[in-house]
Amino acid sequence: MxxxxxxxxxxxxxxxxxxxxxxxxxxxxxxxxxxxxxxxxxxxxxxxxxxxxxxxxxxxxxxxxxxxxxxxxxxxxxxxxxxxxxxxxxxxxxxxxxxxxxxxxxxxxxxxxxxxxxxxxxxxxxxxxxxxxxxxxxxxxxxxxxxxxxxxxxxxxxxxxxxxxxxxxxxxxxxxxxxxxxxxxxxxxxxxxxxRLRDEIWVKLWGNMSFNPISALTHATLDVLCTDLGTREVARKMMLEAQQVAETLGVKFPIDVERRIDGGAAVGAHRTSMLQDLDAGRQMEIDALLGSVQELGGVTETPTPTIDTVLSLIKLRARVAGLYS
The missing domain is CATH 3.40.50.720 (NAD(P)-binding Rossmann-like Domain)
Known part of the structure; x- marks a missing residue:
């Protein structure tokens, strides 16, 4: 082989x-x-x-x-x-x-x-x-x-x-x-x-599509952004919107949003890959992690207002850094 x-x-x-x-x-x-x-x-x-x-x-x-x-x-x-x-x-x-x-x-x-x-x-x-x-x-x-x-x-x-x-x-x-x-x-x-690999894809994506852009925008590590009341609520709203999109496509989530965020907090002072890429001057995975969820919201006719807002912010942050075209 x-x-x-x-x-x-x-x-x-x-x-x-x-x-x-x-x-x-x-x-x-x-x-x-x-x-x-x-x-x-x-x-x-x-x-x-x-x-x-x-x-x-x-x-x-x-x-x-x-x-x-x-x-x-x-x-x-x-x-x-x-x-x-x-x-x-x-x-x-x-x-x-x-x-x-x-x-x-x-x-x-x-x-x-x-x-x-x-x-x-x-x-x-x-x-x-x-x-x-x-x-x-x-x-x-x-x-x-x-x-x-x-x-x-x-x-x-x-x-x-x-x-x-x-x-x-x-x-x-x-x-x-x-x-x-x-x-x-x-x-x-x-x-x-x-x-049912798609279920597993979404559980991993659930954290990546929320924690990564919030981390890159705030420069906060996972433990901080998952416990700060403001950023935790932003992540929660993003996840709930993504969950609605995914469930419309037939996905089943084995855990709830609060447990998923608590799991992120338990990782500790971790700098997400998107934050690491921003600091290193590397192109970030914005479209795969977040733009794709917005696109699927359109496909399923599911509103994604919080995702739309965070996506606009992280795209501009990346453009200002010369890391997104």
Missing amino acids: KICIFGAGAIGGYLGAKLAEAGAEVSLVARGPHLAAIKKNGLSLIEGDETKTFSVKAAEDPAELGIQDYVIVTLKAHSVPPVVGKMQPLIGPETTIVSGVNGVPWWYFHKIGGPLEGTRLETVDPGDAQWNGFGPDRVLGCVVYPAAEVTEPGVVKHIEGNRFSLGEPDGSKSERVLALSKALGAAGLRAPVRP
């Missing part, structure tokens, strides 16, 4: 290192100093007090790696559409694309059934780049839970978590999803196959 990790940053590097440790035939697509360090010194993974280094095939040009059985995409959501063409040398007739990207996935309405079957989402797939370039029949969904960071080029530090939930768009337990789950399990990762 040939597995390529496209976007071998923190999460992709962690995943690649675990697969390499298990002896899987894994390769990485990376770039810049990180790629140079991996080629020269190998990919190092720090877990607790232990550091292990693995020799892993890595390239910037996917054509050097050849056709794969699985391509696991771990880029930021806005980075994927522009590189669909670049990814084509990895894709053969039987290749599966595993979408391990935050936010509402581009394939969301594939095999969902009902009147919205096949609906496209412009916020996450402008111009249908992925829908047409990959084809929705190739896709497996994946909800990524681990936290990791690149501490220096070629070195990834695992912080917490090891779950990569998998799911077919139609909820079936296909041979390809079971085979990938088994391969990830052999690498010491949890990879449950979910019949």
Whole structure:
């Protein structure tokens, strides 16, 4: 089984290192100093007090790696559409694309059934780049839970978590999803196959679409924004609006809003990924995490006034920083 990790940053590097440790035939697509360090010194993974280094095939040009059985995409959501063409040398007739990207996935309405079957989402797939370039029949969904960071080029530090939930768009337990789950399990990762992966997508998105922009706007850590009465109420209203959108689409939430916010507070003084991107001068995942929910509000004719307000504010904040076009 040939597995390529496209976007071998923190999460992709962690995943690649675990697969390499298990002896899987894994390769990485990376770039810049990180790629140079991996080629020269190998990919190092720090877990607790232990550091292990693995020799892993890595390239910037996917054509050097050849056709794969699985391509696991771990880029930021806005980075994927522009590189669909670049990814084509990895894709053969039987290749599966595993979408391990935050936010509402581009394939969301594939095999969902009902009147919205096949609906496209412009916020996450402008111009249908992925829908047409990959084809929705190739896709497996994946909800990524681990936290990791690149501490220096070629070195990834695992912080917490090891779950990569998998799911077919139609909820079936296909041979390809079971085979990938088994391969990830052999690498010491949890990879449950979910019949209702969209529910899990929304529970993760619930926090990301509210905590991230509020954090970037206020520079507050999770413990602060989840306990301050004002920002907690903004997050709560955003979540309730998103819940109404999701439930209109048939999603079932296993927890309520207050418990979800309390869970965010329990994480502690964490700086969200959107705040980290703002501070680092990197483009933020605004459209995938928040714009997509607004778009789905339009699709389902569900008002999203608080989401609309926060989205306008974070877009302008990003434009002022030169990080959003």
